[in-house]
Amino acid sequence: MRFEYTDGKNEDFIGLCHSLDDFLNSLVGGEENRADYIPYNALDDIHDVIVVYDEDNPIGCASFKKYDNKCAEIKRVFIKEKYRGKGISQKLMAKLEGLAKNQGYSFFILESGEPLVAAMKLYYSIGYKVISNYGPYVDMKNSICMRKAL
Structure with missing residues (x-):
C-alpha cells in the first residue's frame, strides 16, 4: 500500500469520488435521495487529499478542508x-x-449518517464523538455530525 498526498x-x-457517489446512490436509492448533500461535497475547496494505492491502482481516499482556524472538516472518505x-x-x-495537525488544526469535524454503517463504526473506533449538527447539516435529520480533538 502506498499513501500519496495530493489535492482535490x-x-x-x-x-x-465518483465511485463514492455511486456507492452512496445505491445505498440510499438514487441521487435524488441525497440531493440536499451534493452541494456540500464539491471538490473546489478541497486542497488536502490522501489517495491510497495498491501498486498503481487507486483504492481509497480521504480529504479535509478548512472549517475555521482551529478546525478542519473531513470530506470524501472512501475505500473500494x-x-x-x-x-x-x-x-x-x-x-x-x-x-x-501538522497544519495547525486542533479538531476534525465530519458529517455522516446511519446508513453508512462501516463509516460510523470506523469513526467511533478511532475516537470520534457525536456532536450537534453544524453548518449546513443543522436541519438535516439524517445527518450525524462528529468531532475529534487532534
Whole structure:
C-alpha cells in the first residue's frame, strides 16, 4: 500500500469520488435521495487529499478542508469494496489526522449518517464523538455530525 498526498484536482481522487457517489446512490436509492448533500461535497475547496494505492491502482481516499482556524472538516472518505475490512481506513485516517495537525488544526469535524454503517463504526473506533449538527447539516435529520480533538 502506498499513501500519496495530493489535492482535490488529482484525477485518481476525482475518480474515487465518483465511485463514492455511486456507492452512496445505491445505498440510499438514487441521487435524488441525497440531493440536499451534493452541494456540500464539491471538490473546489478541497486542497488536502490522501489517495491510497495498491501498486498503481487507486483504492481509497480521504480529504479535509478548512472549517475555521482551529478546525478542519473531513470530506470524501472512501475505500473500494474489495479492500474494506483490512485496516486501510484506520491507517488512512491516522495519516489524514497527522496532516491536519501538522497544519495547525486542533479538531476534525465530519458529517455522516446511519446508513453508512462501516463509516460510523470506523469513526467511533478511532475516537470520534457525536456532536450537534453544524453548518449546513443543522436541519438535516439524517445527518450525524462528529468531532475529534487532534
